[in-house]
Amino acid sequence: MKDLLMFRSRRGARLAVALVSVLLTGMAAACGSGSPEPAASGAAPASPAAGAYPVTIAHKYGSTTIEAEPQRIVAVGLTDQDAALALGKVPVGTTEWLGGYPGAIGPWASAKLGGAAVPTVLKDTGTGPQPEKIAALAPDLILALYSGITKDQYETLSKIAPVVAQPKEFVDWGIPWQQQTETIGKVLGKEAEAKALVASVEAKFAAAKKEHPEFAGVTGLVATPYEGIFVYGPQDNRTRLLTELGFVLPPDMKQAVGEEFGGNISKERTDLLDTGVLLWLVPDPAADSAKIRKDKLYADLKVVSEGREFYVKETGDYGNAISFVSALSLPYTLDRLVPQLAAAVDGDPATEVPQSTD
Template sequence: MPRATRATRIAGLLASVLMLVGAVAACGSSDSASDSSKSGPSGSAKASESTAFPVTIAHKFGSTTIKAEPKRVVTVGLTDQDAVLALGTVPVGTTEWVGGYKGAIGPWAQDNLGSAAVPTVLKDTGTGPQVEKVAALKPDLILALYSGLSKAQYDTLSKFAPVVAQPKEYNDWGIPWQQQTETIGKALGKPDEAKKLVDGVEAEFAAAAKANPAFAKATAVMATPYEGTFVYGSQDARSRLLADLGLKLPTGLDKAIGNRFGANISKERTDLLDQSVAVWILPDTGTAVTKLHQDKLYADLKVVKEGREVFVDESSDFGNAVSLSTVLSIPYVLDRLVPQLAAAVDGDPATKVEQPAS
């Protein structure tokens, strides 16, 4: 082949190769751009989380500023751990209240724990948080929303990390689960996720109320035989369960118990128990019921004679979930409590209110 012709053909081949390389590079560039756009949402989410701080949260003792995303969270509030877990963070420390669960994490929250290390459990001794053990966990955020934290306790804990205490507009231990979840969402830099969680659970309440229109016409009370008869007020999480399902709490309930989450009532106020349904949290659902019905004043009420009582074993997972009433435990509760309430208010005294199978 003549040299000139070969050169011309080689030049042509080189040009073709260069064009092909350019095309491949362009495709690679396009793919990279595409990959970048695919990673954009997560990048945006991270940017969104970073712009969530600093955040300032008001509470009973003033306000607390959280400067950066917390990594080591300790929950002093007795039920705060569930909202933290629901938002994708595993606390390094939790406070045990009911159930005796490992890490103070109930069965309704186990999936949220996953394979993460189980939190260190602090004990609620009745005298406030275990300050030395809290400090030893080296927290960068302490949550005390569902609590009765005192100013002195708040000041002491604040020496170790920012503390978000209970809100001032409610009684101690009176924060609604919705506000608890959304406040913790703000503290963790995930306010939108928290709102979605709340909306999801509220939708379950709405669905249950719609499926049981009798709830809207019924009254209900939550009580326990603690040192006599202890009735829960409108700001207690257990009473909020009933109200969120559309049932009405007894008229004059809060006036009778005062500015507390609940209180013992006198024999003269047994009328507070005579509602469309009375929900009892009992140490057991056998001998405790028998003892309850031995009180003639109570046994003579219509709510008893017409079989409109609901009994919850406080030592069961169901009972513990009722007491906690968190964004994670409430769906677990509704699956069990709603059928009981429906049976109690169906207008037929012959309908037996069954205990949940598990």
């Protein structure tokens, strides 16, 4: 989670376009005219739909046209690999974010690798995507949907391969998982399969809402103790986990954090945490819950006295899945999250919230 916050703070970083151009020219000469071998896919691939190409995708920096089915995909977007995997394409490169998983593939998605080699993981160095390492993977497509790449970074990466950047209608790192999945479906020539995948996951949300009508209209928040108290806003996918189950954000929250994916609230606005249900993502649930509750302003809130708060280890598989929010991670998340929300939302402190063990 904190890695994402650091990604946000690095938005001002710029890469040296001229230097990269020289590097790429040298690499292209070294590679010669031979075509790279396509990446193997262990996810039962289907052929793209007839007439799927060329396809043009609009995004924050204009539009990108993909002329033919991509074979070597690099995911710069932090969660973009899951949609590609779900649709039968194993990327050759992924970007490290959460968990330190081999290939940056979480346990909820690893079965989709089949017998394919795990992708090369691109480590963040604090300056955004590393064009020289991306170029070395010889991609024919770069996905940057769940990202915060700048215009300069987009233009630099576009010298390597077509880049599908984040959409302009959402904040950086704010694309909903549905749009992310369907956009990648279009890119892969599998729009119908992507829509079916989205529908299957949305059906799980619908089933949970039907089983738990008590969620409807109840205020809810996801928070973390980062530089005080950090709360996730309306365009963050962790918040959307709650709102898609029927919860709503507190009325004053948008004013407090603005349109960004989240923000810190002052100690004087601790009252904003007094919601119908409150999910904390923390490094150590036992230690951090005790520390957070030592603050009298917080401890006196009804959300505490009525047992409507609960804590999840942000660095465990479950905590990572809560932050990942992809078509593959969501079923894994919902199986664990919904029982916890149901136990917390009843307002009875005697109701024990099921504890996650992963």
